[in-house]
Amino acid sequence: MKRMLLTLLLTPLFAAAAFAHDPRIEAKVDDLLARMNLAEKVGQLNQLNGGYATGTQDGRRIDLEESVRSGIIGSFLNIVDLDYQKSLQKIAVEESRLGIPLLYAHDVIHGYRTIFPIPLAEAASWDLEAIERSARIAAIEASASGLHWTFAPMVDIARDPRWGRVMEGAGEDTYLGSRIAEARVHGFQGDDLSRSDTIIACAKHFAGYGAAEGGRDYNTVDVSERVMREVYLPPFHAAVNAGVATLMNAFNVLDRMPASGNKFLVKQVLKGEWNFQGFVVSDWNSFGEMVIHGVAEDNREAAKLAIAAGSDMDMESKAYFDYLGELVSKGEIPEEWVDDAVRRVLRVKYELGMFDDPYKYIDPARKEKVTLSDEHLQAAREVARESIVLLKNEGGLLPLKKNIEKIAVIGQLADSKKFEDMMGSWPAQGKNEEVVTPLEGVKAKVSTQTVVTYEPGCRDHGVCPPELIDRAALAAAEADCVILVVGENGDMSGESKSRAHIGLPGDQLDLVKAVVKAGKPVVMVLMTGRPLVLDWCAEHVPAIVNAWQLGTMGGHAIADVLFGDYNPSGKLPISFPAAVGQIPVYYNHLNTGRPRPPQDVPYVSKYIDCPNEPLYPFGYGLSYTTYEYSAPRLNAETININHTLTVSVDVKNTGSVMGDEVVQLYIRDLVGSVAQPVKELRGFDKIHLNPGESKTVEFTLDSGDLAFWTEDMKFQPEPGEFEVFVGTSSSDCKKARFTLE
Numbered sequence: 001m002k003r004m005l006l007t008l009l010l011t012p013l014f015a016a017a018a019f020a021h022d023p024r025i026e027a028k029v030d031d032l033l034a035r036m037n038l039a040e041k042v043g044q045l046n047q048l049n050g051g052y053a054t055g056t057q058d059g060r061r062i063d064l065e066e067s068v069r070s071g072i073i074g075s076f077l078n079i080v081d082l083d084y085q086k087s088l089q090k091i092a093v094e095e096s097r098l099g100i101p102l103l104y105a106h107d108v109i110h111g112y113r114t115i116f117p118i119p120l121a122e123a124a125s126w127d128l129e130a131i132e133r134s135a136r137i138a139a140i141e142a143s144a145s146g147l148h149w150t151f152a153p154m155v156d157i158a159r160d161p162r163w164g165r166v167m168e169g170a171g172e173d174t175y176l177g178s179r180i181a182e183a184r185v186h187g188f189q190g191d192d193l194s195r196s197d198t199i200i201a202c203a204k205h206f207a208g209y210g211a212a213e214g215g216r217d218y219n220t221v222d223v224s225e226r227v228m229r230e231v232y233l234p235p236f237h238a239a240v241n242a243g244v245a246t247l248m249n250a251f252n253v254l255d256r257m258p259a260s261g262n263k264f265l266v267k268q269v270l271k272g273e274w275n276f277q278g279f280v281v282s283d284w285n286s287f288g289e290m291v292i293h294g295v296a297e298d299n300r301e302a303a304k305l306a307i308a309a310g311s312d313m314d315m316e317s318k319a320y321f322d323y324l325g326e327l328v329s330k331g332e333i334p335e336e337w338v339d340d341a342v343r344r345v346l347r348v349k350y351e352l353g354m355f356d357d358p359y360k361y362i363d364p365a366r367k368e369k370v371t372l373s374d375e376h377l378q379a380a381r382e383v384a385r386e387s388i389v390l391l392k393n394e395g396g397l398l399p400l401k402k403n404i405e406k407i408a409v410i411g412q413l414a415d416s417k418k419f420e421d422m423m424g425s426w427p428a429q430g431k432n433e434e435v436v437t438p439l440e441g442v443k444a445k446v447s448t449q450t451v452v453t454y455e456p457g458c459r460d461h462g463v464c465p466p467e468l469i470d471r472a473a474l475a476a477a478e479a480d481c482v483i484l485v486v487g488e489n490g491d492m493s494g495e496s497k498s499r500a501h502i503g504l505p506g507d508q509l510d511l512v513k514a515v516v517k518a519g520k521p522v523v524m525v526l527m528t529g530r531p532l533v534l535d536w537c538a539e540h541v542p543a544i545v546n547a548w549q550l551g552t553m554g555g556h557a558i559a560d561v562l563f564g565d566y567n568p569s570g571k572l573p574i575s576f577p578a579a580v581g582q583i584p585v586y587y588n589h590l591n592t593g594r595p596r597p598p599q600d601v602p603y604v605s606k607y608i609d610c611p612n613e614p615l616y617p618f619g620y621g622l623s624y625t626t627y628e629y630s631a632p633r634l635n636a637e638t639i640n641i642n643h644t645l646t647v648s649v650d651v652k653n654t655g656s657v658m659g660d661e662v663v664q665l666y667i668r669d670l671v672g673s674v675a676q677p678v679k680e681l682r683g684f685d686k687i688h689l690n691p692g693e694s695k696t697v698e699f700t701l702d703s704g705d706l707a708f709w710t711e712d713m714k715f716q717p718e719p720g721e722f723e724v725f726v727g728t729s730s731s732d733c734k735k736a737r738f739t740l741e
Contacts, residue, residue: 021277046073103349144369144371153169161574163210163216164498167425185201205248229709246278251283263310302319304332390623391534391538394542407481418460422555435552442562482522502531591675651687653690657691667722719740
């Protein structure tokens with residue numbers, strides 16, 4: 001696949017609107033808006049939870065059915081029962097005054113019933129087509145279950161693995177994150193939103209949420225405008241350019257103002273500079289949390305701040321429900337602000353075709369046909385094995401032979417079907433009993449003569465009593481090979497799951513040490529929602545396979561890799577730190593005035609007890625074969641701002657098995673008006689090579705790829721010298737140099 005230019009993703013010029021102004025739809029919206037009273041307008045901006053989080057009616061002060069009948073609710077989240085969906089929709093379109101249909105939303109993050117790998121794992125595939133396919137299948141299953149809208153993709157850039165929601169995004173790099181944002185929006189929304197198998201996407205959390213201080217969820221964000229524009233905003237811009245229908249406010253403050261009431265983010269950048277035509281929804285009660293942040297006295301003032309900033313729909317705080325109409329009636333805000341928000345919501349409903357057939361998504365026969373179909377399960381298996389990253393393979397221990405006499409599979413996670421251990425956080429409607437565990441995958445893969453023994457070694461959350469460790473060590477000593485499955489339970493990462501200590505949870509390191517001491521070949525399979533600190537394991541365990549949390553078909557995918565039916569091709573989308581004290585550690589950092597040289601000298605930027613570099617860097621991942629790169633070739637040594645530069649590299653499979661390699665292109669601006677990162681990803685290409693085969697990979701750079709926010713905050717390239725790097729990871733590249741005139 002040829003690399004696409006980054007120019008549109010990074011330039012701050014007006015983006016393509018999420019929805020082109022179809023004159024027919026605009027006329028319908030204008031006509032309907034003119035017939036709405038103020039209460040009905042406010043109603044379209046209210047979203048309430050109707051499902052599992054609080055129940056349908058219990059403890060509510062709002063009668064949901066009567067509210068729908070009165071036209072004062074426009075959307076629900078977490079209603080997944082088709083009969084209940086249909087009954088409420090029937091009230092909305094047949095019993096309310098104007099018959100405006102309801103939007104049903106749900107967190108369809110990495111699959112609906114067929115669960116794919118967590119998004120961070122999918123990012124490790126570096127396969128945009130596979131990622132888009134994953135989102136497409138999620139949309140097919142969710143739309144057949146009556147849903148119109150997902151709160152995905154999360155496009156927050158995250159450089160701190162302590163943050164639990166790192167599992168929900170694409171990692172540390174802005175360019176990779178932008179490309180994946182684009183792919184997932186296309187997957188969810190397709191090319192025609194009026195089709196009944198599409199759902200609208202929601203790019204979240206706008207913006208800067210991934211930069212929470214200390215990696216603690218919901219915490220303060222304090223970054224400069226330059227860093228916001230260069231690091232955290234481009235994936236949202238990419239999503240807008242890809243046509244995303246909605247964005248979600250972040251929980252955090254930015255420049256001391258909560259994102260839900262932040263005029264710079266919503267009104268200036270999103271709706272002004274980027275000309276976004278969809279609508280913005282709050283995160284759960286994020287309007288109401290402005291009171292707790294201390295910028296609003298009460299929900300009434302919070303509603304005023306939110307609508308003034310351009311935030312359109314209120315999820316669950318009820319600030320708009322209670323106060324927006326009053327604020328208009330008393331002249332404290334202009335009704336035009338409300339009209340703009342309502343127009344955006346109605347536009348999306350018309351684009352979905354909901355006014356033509358409000359029941360088309362409620363289709364039990366289609367739900368039965370597409371849910372967990374063989375095609376979807378096979379796709380989940382393929383994406384899962386592409387997401388696996390081989391971190392270490394000392395002595396070529398992997399792949400294993402299928403006819404080994406005796407294998408010991410050890411670890412509670414190896415055969416767990418609970419706590420979303422295989423599926424990971426946000427498994428939508430995935431069912432634990434439907435997942436394939438690593439133990440099941442191994443048993444299905446090996447020969448009929450192979451004896452597979454299993455010992456859990458630990459209980460949930462890494463609690464490893466000595467007697468369980470002893471039994472595991474004995475099983476290891478009696479086996480020919482050990483597959484040791486360790487890591488995080490599924491409820492240890494995700495929202496509100498930040499961790500200060502990101503080593504193996506609990507006593508699992510004791511288990512690892514005991515198993516290694518048994519003296520048999522050990523393959524460690526790491527199941528996790530985030531990078532972990534693996535210093536002892538990296539030194540003492542001969543083979544380490546990072547399997548993340550892979551979803552419904554994860555066990556089969558792991559076995560495919562362990563036994564050589566699939567050659568691992570995953571590359572890390574986020575660095576694995578050598579120690580917690582390094583965090584944040586990421587490849588595209590700025591240089592210091594005293595960078596650490598190869599030799600050990602004083603008075604340079606370093607730790608005295610730890611290397612500066614991560615244990616496993618961004619872009620890193622091993623294979624069962626080897627690749628040889630030529631030096632990069634440039635079609636010119638000098639280009640001007642109107643020219644493009646072609647970078648070519650020859651890649652050869654020098655091993656004995658076929659494989660897929662992610663060829664990565666980085667650049668560095670050597671001198672700028674402001675300090676520049678030591679390296680920045682600007683392209684990648686995943687290629688397939690048979691043993692002995694060579695391919696030439698070409699990348700094209702133009703001036704947009706070289707642009708940055710200059711000293712005077714203009715987005716443009718500056719003349720001067722650049723380095724270009726091509727290689728197998730951010731730390732293993734060959735380079736060339738060129739000049740921009």
